[in-house]
Amino acid sequence: MFSATAAPPENPAVIPTVSISSNETSLTGTCHCGRIEFQLPHKPEYINECLCTACYKYGALWGYFPRKDVEISVKEGATHERYFREDSDGHMSFARCSYCGVATNWQGEGEEHGKPERKMGVNMRLFERGEWEGVERRVVTK
Structure with missing residues (x-):
């Protein structure tokens, strides 16, 4: 996935640096305990700070990606629990x-909203702040 190059060191005491091409910006982040891991193909186009009652209380900042492009790994000792908010009429799960x-x-859930090419919101607070530095941040005040 990454194209990396390193020149042989002229001085064996110096560790060579690896340059990664700037278009290869996959991100890896975890929940607080590290048992749920997300792998994203790149930085999001923008980060959404939704101020609806749910997102505000969660403290989440959402980046959007097609579901098929997001890899989720679950380590032993945890599950990735989905739940439906009553106010979503079954069309959205967290x-x-x-x-x-x-x-x-x-x-999104259901026939219309549950397709793999549809986008999902990933909590960008799972990732180190520096990994998404420079990405536009939008605030939605619904």
Whole structure:
């Protein structure tokens, strides 16, 4: 996935640096306990700070990606729990780590909203702040 190059060191005491091409910007992040891991193909186009009652309480910042492009790994000792908010009429589910409780993502559900090419919201707070530095941040005040 990465194209990396390193020149042989002229001085054996110096560790060579690896340069990664700037278009290869995959990100890896975890919930607080590290048992749920997300792998994203690149930085999001923008980060959404939704101020609806749910997202505000979760403290989440959402980046959007096609579901098929997001890899989720669950380590032993936790499950990736999905739950439906009553006010979504079953069209939206949120997910969290069963061990530490961190909200990890949301996605649309059902025939219309549940397709793999549809986007999902990934909580960008799972990733180190520096990994998404420079990405536009939008605030939605619904």
